[in-house]
Amino acid sequence: MNKLLPKIIEPRFLNTIIKSRTYLPTTEIIRVDSLNYQCLCDFFDGKIFVLRVPKFCDNNIIKHGLKNIQKHEIIDYSNVVEVGKIRDLGMAYYEVKDRPSKNLYYEQVTTSINALRKAFCPFLSPIDKIRLLLDEQWERGASRLNLGGGNMFVGLMRASEEELFPHEDKLERDDRNVISKFNYMTQAAFNCYLKIPETGGALQLWNTSLEDDEYKILSDGCYGIKNKSLLPPPVVTIYPEVGELIIFHSRCLHAITKSSKTRIGVSGFILYQGKEKPLHLWS
Ligand SMILES: O=C(O)CCC(=O)C(=O)O
Numbered sequence: 620m621n622k623l624l625p626k627i628i629e630p631r632f633l634n635t636i637i638k639s640r641t642y643l644p645t646t647e648i649i650r651v652d653s654l655n656y657q658c659l660c661d662f663f664d665g666k667i668f669v670l671r672v673p674k675f676c677d678n679n680i681i682k683h684g685l686k687n688i689q690k691h692e693i694i695d696y697s698n699v700v701e702v703g704k705i706r707d708l709g710m711a712y713y714e715v716k717d718r719p720s721k722n723l724y725y726e727q728v729t730t731s732i733n734a735l736r737k738a739f740c741p742f743l744s745p746i747d748k749i750r751l752l753l754d755e756q757w758e759r760g761a762s763r764l765n766l767g768g769g770n771m772f773v774g775l776m777r778a779s780e781e782e783l784f785p786h787e788d789k790l791e792r793d794d795r796n797v798i799s800k801f802n803y804m805t806q807a808a809f810n811c812y813l814k815i816p817e818t819g820g821a822l823q824l825w826n827t828s829l830e831d832d833e834y835k836i837l838s839d840g841c842y843g844i845k846n847k848s849l850l851p852p853p854v855v856t857i858y859p860e861v862g863e864l865i866i867f868h869s870r871c872l873h874a875i876t877k878s879s880k881t882r883i884g885v886s887g888f889i890l891y892q893g894k895e896k897p898l899h900l901w902s
Pocket of ligand 1: 808809810859884886
C-alpha cells in the first residue's frame with residue numbers, strides 16, 4: 620500500500636477498467652451555514668464528499684471586489700493555455716516547473732495576497748474569510764503551507780469560459796520533494812464563486828483517484844484528461860451559486876464544463892495531516 624494515498628479513499632480494490640483506481644466510499648453532499656470543526660472532521664474522515672456553504676460571501680461584497688478585479692487582464696496559466704487566471708493576482712504552484720518559475724512564484728506571494736485584499740477593501744475578501752474561519756474552527760489552527768521556500772501563496776483567482784478537463788490535484792505531483800518532507804493524509808480544494816454563467820460552468824466530480832502511472836497515460840502530456848470517454852461519467856455534477864464556498868476532495872478527479880460566459884472563482888488547497896496537526900493552505 621502506498622502510504623501517501625489518503626486514508627479516505629480506502630478501500631482500494633481492483634476495477635474492471637484499469638486496476639489502479641481507488642475510490643472514496645461516499646458521494647454525500649452536505650450544506651452547512653458556516654464552516655465548523657465537526658463538518659471539517661467528517662469531510663477529512665471521508666464521510667462527506669462535498670461540503671457546500673451557500674452565501675459564504677455576500678453579493679454586495681462580490682460586486683465590489685469584481686469591479687476592481689475586472690480591471691486586471693485575464694491571462695492563461697504560464698504552462699497551460701485556456702486555463703485562465705488574473706494578471707497580478709497570483710500564480711499557482713502548479714505553474715512552477717523550474718528554478719526561475721519557482722523564484723517568480725515566491726516573489727509574487729505577498730504582492731498577490733495584498734492585491735486581492737485591496738480589491739475587496741474595505742470588506743473582508745472571501746479568501747481572508749476562509750483563512751480566518753479555518754484557523755478559528757480547526758482545533759490546531761490553519762496557516763499557509765511552507766515547503767521550505769517560505770510561506771506560500773493562497774487565493775488563486777480562476778477566470779475562464781473554457782472547459783477544464785478532468786484532473787486531479789495532488790501536491791506530490793507538483794513537487795516530488797514533499798514526499799520526503801511531509802506526511803499528509805489528503806488534500807482538499809476550496810473554491811468561492813464570484814461569477815457564474817447562466818449555462819455551463821458545472822463542477823463535475825468523480826469519487827475516483829488514479830495512480831500516477833495511469834494518470835500520466837490518460838492525460839497524455841496534458842494537465843488533465845481531454846478524452847472524457849476514457850472515464851466513467853462523473854458521480855456528481857454541481858452548479859455552484861454566486862457567493863457559495865465549495866470544498867471537495869481534490870485528489871479525486873474533477874472537471875469544469877464549458878461556460879457560456881466568464882466564470883470567476885477564488886481558490887486554494889488544504890493539506891490535511893490528521894486531527895492532531897494544523898491545516899496548511901496554498902494555491
Ligand atoms: O472552479 C471550480 O469549480 C473547481 C476548480 C478546480 O478545478 C480546482 O479547484 O482544482
